[in-house]
Amino acid sequence: MKKALTVVRYFFVYLMLIILSFIVLYPIAFTISGAFNKGKSLFQMNVLPIPSNPTTEHFTELFTKTNYLNWYKNSFIIAVCNMLMTTVLVMITAYIFSRYRFALKKPMLMSFLILQMFPSTIGMIAIYVILNRFGLTDNLFGLILVYTAGNIPYNTWLLKGYFDTIPKSIDEAAKVDGAGNLTTFFRIILPNTLPMVAFLAVTSFTQPWMDFILPRFILRSDKNKTLAVGLFEMINGRSNDNFTQFAAGALLIAVPFVILFVINQKYLVRIMSAGAVKE
Amino acid sequence: MKKRSDLTAPILSAIFMGLGQIIVLKQYIKGILLALIEVLVLLNTGTIAKAIEGLITLGEPKPHLPVAQRDNSTFMMLDGLIAVVVVIIVAIIYLYNILDARKTAKIYLKTGILPSRKNGLSAIGEKAFAYFALSPAFVMLAFFVVIPLVFAILIAFTNYSAPNHIPPNNTIDWVGFETFREMLSLKQYSQGFARTAIWTFVWALLSTTTCYFGGMFLALALLDKKIKIAGVFRTIFILPYAIPGMISLFMWAILLNGQFGPITRAFRELGIISWLQKTGILQKDIIPWLSDPLLAKIMLILVNLWLGFPYFMLMITGIMTSMRQDIFEAALIDGASKFQQFKYITFPLLMYQTMPLFIMSFSYNMNNFAGVYFLTNGNPPDTITTQSFAGTTDTLITWMYKLTLDQRLYNKASVVALIMFLVVAPFALYNFAQTKSFKEGEL
Numbered sequence: 001m002k003k004a005l006t007v008v009r010y011f012f013v014y015l016m017l018i019i020l021s022f023i024v025l026y027p028i029a030f031t032i033s034g035a036f037n038k039g040k041s042l043f044q045m046n047v048l049p050i051p052s053n054p055t056t057e058h059f060t061e062l063f064t065k066t067n068y069l070n071w072y073k074n075s076f077i078i079a080v081c082n083m084l085m086t087t088v089l090v091m092i093t094a095y096i097f098s099r100y101r102f103a104l105k106k107p108m109l110m111s112f113l114i115l116q117m118f119p120s121t122i123g124m125i126a127i128y129v130i131l132n133r134f135g136l137t138d139n140l141f142g143l144i145l146v147y148t149a150g151n152i153p154y155n156t157w158l159l160k161g162y163f164d165t166i167p168k169s170i171d172e173a174a175k176v177d178g179a180g181n182l183t184t185f186f187r188i189i190l191p192n193t194l195p196m197v198a199f200l201a202v203t204s205f206t207q208p209w210m211d212f213i214l215p216r217f218i219l220r221s222d223k224n225k226t227l228a229v230g231l232f233e234m235i236n237g238r239s240n241d242n243f244t245q246f247a248a249g250a251l252l253i254a255v256p257f258v259i260l261f262v263i264n265q266k267y268l269v270r271i272m273s274a275g276a277v278k279e
Numbered sequence: 280m281k282k283r284s285d286l287t288a289p290i291l292s293a294i295f296m297g298l299g300q301i302i303v304l305k306q307y308i309k310g311i312l313l314a315l316i317e318v319l320v321l322l323n324t325g326t327i328a329k330a331i332e333g334l335i336t337l338g339e340p341k342p343h344l345p346v347a348q349r350d351n352s353t354f355m356m357l358d359g360l361i362a363v364v365v366v367i368i369v370a371i372i373y374l375y376n377i378l379d380a381r382k383t384a385k386i387y388l389k390t391g392i393l394p395s396r397k398n399g400l401s402a403i404g405e406k407a408f409a410y411f412a413l414s415p416a417f418v419m420l421a422f423f424v425v426i427p428l429v430f431a432i433l434i435a436f437t438n439y440s441a442p443n444h445i446p447p448n449n450t451i452d453w454v455g456f457e458t459f460r461e462m463l464s465l466k467q468y469s470q471g472f473a474r475t476a477i478w479t480f481v482w483a484l485l486s487t488t489t490c491y492f493g494g495m496f497l498a499l500a501l502l503d504k505k506i507k508i509a510g511v512f513r514t515i516f517i518l519p520y521a522i523p524g525m526i527s528l529f530m531w532a533i534l535l536n537g538q539f540g541p542i543t544r545a546f547r548e549l550g551i552i553s554w555l556q557k558t559g560i561l562q563k564d565i566i567p568w569l570s571d572p573l574l575a576k577i578m579l580i581l582v583n584l585w586l587g588f589p590y591f592m593l594m595i596t597g598i599m600t601s602m603r604q605d606i607f608e609a610a611l612i613d614g615a616s617k618f619q620q621f622k623y624i625t626f627p628l629l630m631y632q633t634m635p636l637f638i639m640s641f642s643y644n645m646n647n648f649a650g651v652y653f654l655t656n657g658n659p660p661d662t663i664t665t666q667s668f669a670g671t672t673d674t675l676i677t678w679m680y681k682l683t684l685d686q687r688l689y690n691k692a693s694v695v696a697l698i699m700f701l702v703v704a705p706f707a708l709y710n711f712a713q714t715k716s717f718k719e720g721e722l
Contacts, residue, residue, distance in 0.1 A: 010505065010506075013500060013503075013506065014506075016500075017500070017501075017506075017512050020497070020516070021512060021515045021516075023585070024515055024516060024518060024519060024585070025515065025518070027527070027530045027531060027534055027585075028518060028522070028530075030530075030534065030541060031530050041539070042533060042536060042539045042540065043539045045541065046541075047541045047544050047545050047548070089415060089416050089419070090416075092412050092413075092415075092416070093412075093413060093416045096409050096412050096413055100405065100406075100408075100409040101405075102405075102406045102409045102410065103375060103406070104371075108413075115420065115424055115425070117642075117703070117704070117707035117708075118424075118428060118700065119646045119676075120423075120424070120427075121646070121648065121676060121679070121680070121696075122427075122428060122431050122696045122699065122700060123424070123427025123428050123430065123431045124427075124683065125427075125430070125431060125434060125683060125689050125692065125693065126357075126426065126427035126428075126429075126430030126431055126434070127423060127427050129353045129354070129356075129357055129430070130357060130422060130423070130426065130427065132353075132354075133354055133357055145419065145423060146423050148419060149419040149420055149422070149423035149424055150423065150424060152416050152419065152420055152424075153420070153424070156416075181408075209523060210523040210524060210525040210526070210649075212525065212648070212649065212652075212653075213648060213680060216684065217683075217684060228525055231525070231526075231529070232525075232653075235529050235533075236656075243533055246529065250526045250529070250530070253523060253526060254521075254522045254523060254526055257521050257522060257523055258518065258521040258522060260521070261517060261520065261521030262514055262517065262521065265513075265514070265517060265593075268593055269593050269594075269596055269597040269600075270597055272590070272593050272594040272597055
């Protein structure tokens, strides 16, 4: 009797997992099939995610008839610069806060904690005025500066916490042996915190790809558009007559992200549970 | 020298920065640096005063001049703010200069030793290096985080808005609480505001709890050792987290198209729509997934669940695998059933450990722009609040976005931002008080 009950229970668990998998996979499959479906409109699509008259013309059109490649390039430039600037600046700032003693250190750290609570959208009008003052509106570099500045407070805390876990006695020993500040940092601190620095680099690389409000507000001309803004304009209000091309464009962004996440699954689980209260 | 009281140095430093350090305490480098700062400030007094005056007047309208030569109020406001920040920083340095002189003088009186020049130099070097290395980060923070926040607050007290007060064509003026008064007294704004604020809270609460418990449920189901191919399922369930959210939301907006969307068509082909029409629930041959206020809200929560559960699933999987196993073994020996184990051990432990992350996710959802805007655009509108541009599914942040970008009513957008901040701040402060460094007072 008990065994039969267990069998019934697991039957339902499996049934539920399969139904949920279907719900998760259906929209993805529908978009993939849309990317290869002949014709432009949503109406011509099969309800089942199987493309009728498969074609790759939407991909070729994406590269020849729209500015897709240009958007991709802009987003890529922003992502790489944001990654480099954020990582370097945050590394320096966190290292100073972790290892140096100086006046006003505590109030500075406190203000970082408070600043990271405000979403940057609150100040977006002012950000526009400031960039305008320095002639940096409609300029990729202006946007990169805004992203990098916004990344400093939270990530400095994150990285400082990691730097703090390396005992100070180790760098004191190194200093006795004649190592300077730079040598200590590159030989001792950095190798020991590399995973966290890598995590910071990856998150600041992925962050700008799908950010919408700031690029939409700051980058006004067509040649400076990012992927998020371009895709938005491609599909907004036109979901019925431009669906297949959007699907092709979306697919080309999603694939690298999915690969990155699935490969790093185990790592993700560890990083995400790091914010929990320890037993 | 010895007879001088320990007040000479601080008084000298109060008269001119660095003077006490140079004359009494022989700290030449520090003193000269401080004196240089004061000289620089004195030389620029005119510029600073003019910038601050600009902040107060915000310029005069000069319609007879060409646009490029008119007073640009927003630039004047910005310059004034920068000047105020400079003044505050100099004031802090000035205070530091006096306190430092007093402290060093006290030590000198007690021990009779001047701060050794060699020691002083290397200590100054260390500190100077620290400040020097921090300065890029601080300049960027000042310009792109701190000043924008203050600026946003100030705009709420001006008439900076389309069509009549947009620099450089026109100037803007301080209007005090006029914008607040207007938004409270006009029905379209006060109603739009109340509804948007309540919906923002409901949305944040429901979207966080559904994702939290959905994720927890799947994490626990997949950790059951009797489930085969749990890894395959887990990889499938990660997909919504891996796909950029904006793309998924557009995807769902398409799937939920009331007329041509595949879900509507599947319902139609299964005869569900015609049956619903017969019973009078539906009037037309469409399903208003995203165009009926209530149904649109339900869809927002469900689609957000699709996007958000993997985050909590991964997180709880991580916490569960690192949990101590001995409690569970003890419970098993005591004859606890699976349900009892969950109710008395797993669940309380998880709740305790994930509370900060839950709150963080809640305040994130309060400001979750994409989750609403890309699915419904804030639509459908209703008759009264349509004049204030707030749709029935708009949250505070999407409303603010519309007021800013589509309508250019910057002063009203800033009022919304201000209130948004007041709503989010308590949660942020709570989380702040929970952080380890704050509790242990170490920083």
